[in-house]
Amino acid sequence: MILLNGKETAEAIKKQIAEQVSGMVASGERPPHLVALLVGDNGASRTYVENKERACAAVGFKSTILRYPESISQADLISEVERLNADDGVDGFIIQLPLPGHIDENKIINAVSPDKDVDGFHPVNVGRMCLGEDSFVSATPYGIMLLLEHYGIETSGKHCVVLGRSNIVGRPMANLLSRKAYPGDCTVTMCHSRTVDIAGHTRKADIIVAALGVPEFLKGDMVKEGAVVIDVGITRVPADNDKGYRIVGDVEFDSVAPKCSYITPVPGGVGPMTIVSLMKNTLKARGRR
Ligand code: L34
Numbered sequence: 001m002i003l004l005n006g007k008e009t010a011e012a013i014k015k016q017i018a019e020q021v022s023g024m025v026a027s028g029e030r031p032p033h034l035v036a037l038l039v040g041d042n043g044a045s046r047t048y049v050e051n052k053e054r055a056c057a058a059v060g061f062k063s064t065i066l067r068y069p070e071s072i073s074q075a076d077l078i079s080e081v082e083r084l085n086a087d088d089g090v091d092g093f094i095i096q097l098p099l100p101g102h103i104d105e106n107k108i109i110n111a112v113s114p115d116k117d118v119d120g121f122h123p124v125n126v127g128r129m130c131l132g133e134d135s136f137v138s139a140t141p142y143g144i145m146l147l148l149e150h151y152g153i154e155t156s157g158k159h160c161v162v163l164g165r166s167n168i169v170g171r172p173m174a175n176l177l178s179r180k181a182y183p184g185d186c187t188v189t190m191c192h193s194r195t196v197d198i199a200g201h202t203r204k205a206d207i208i209v210a211a212l213g214v215p216e217f218l219k220g221d222m223v224k225e226g227a228v229v230i231d232v233g234i235t236r237v238p239a240d241n242d243k244g245y246r247i248v249g250d251v252e253f254d255s256v257a258p259k260c261s262y263i264t265p266v267p268g269g270v271g272p273m274t275i276v277s278l279m280k281n282t283l284k285a286r287g288r289r
Pocket of ligand 1: 119139268269
């Protein structure tokens, strides 16, 4: 069993990005500028956005976190998005999800200029991604592709089971893995809450991407010997430590890992790859402008 070390892989990719940025700055250009909008005070969202800010500093990007109260109206948030769309000093921006219940996430995502949509959530980018055209690709699936590539994992002809059908992970993941490319050329099955006999599907899978948000859903007896398992889950559960919580993935690591050829840990797997993919998208946004 080989651990797919997202933390180390992300560090290696960040080094490459940092070199490109110092080249840009040396030739008189300004560095890429990423802005993150953070609404309310969800502890996990705050951690993720702060990790993104730290990554920006590490690669030499400028970054700004804009914080808004939980009570901000949808109209006011859209005005902020429009202001950032028009701001020439901003190369890309993200609105950290989830948003409070009174705000329609789709309305906010649709208001973002596709050219600054470094999350790759806007319909124009999703459509381009599905067609295999140049686009911003949603950071979590993009990061998983980079991780598979970094470890040289064979994907061609493999049966991949994606657990979860979200717009930001499951769906784009299934699309990318079925592409005529490397990584890709997989035969993909997408499972969800209404799938009959999920274990029957996962037991036949060469590659499993678990992205349902159900802690420790995937158990050892649901996985075949030699499978590659990617754990996207990141649920906080109360724990008796100084943070007051621990992070649990969608995979029951202790029972699944012994059967795997490769597996991602949580934390230190997909999370850091999500962040480095956002850095890559932001560099691309800067390059386009
Ligand atoms: N708009 N919303 C928008 N874009 C995104 O790309 C995200 N996502 C997901 C949630 N909402 C979003 C993230 O940023 C998930 N996500 C994310 C980012 C970073 C990490 C986890 C999820 C991360 O840094 N994970 C660390 C541990 C973090 C901790 O200590 O809690 C890890 O090693 O997995």
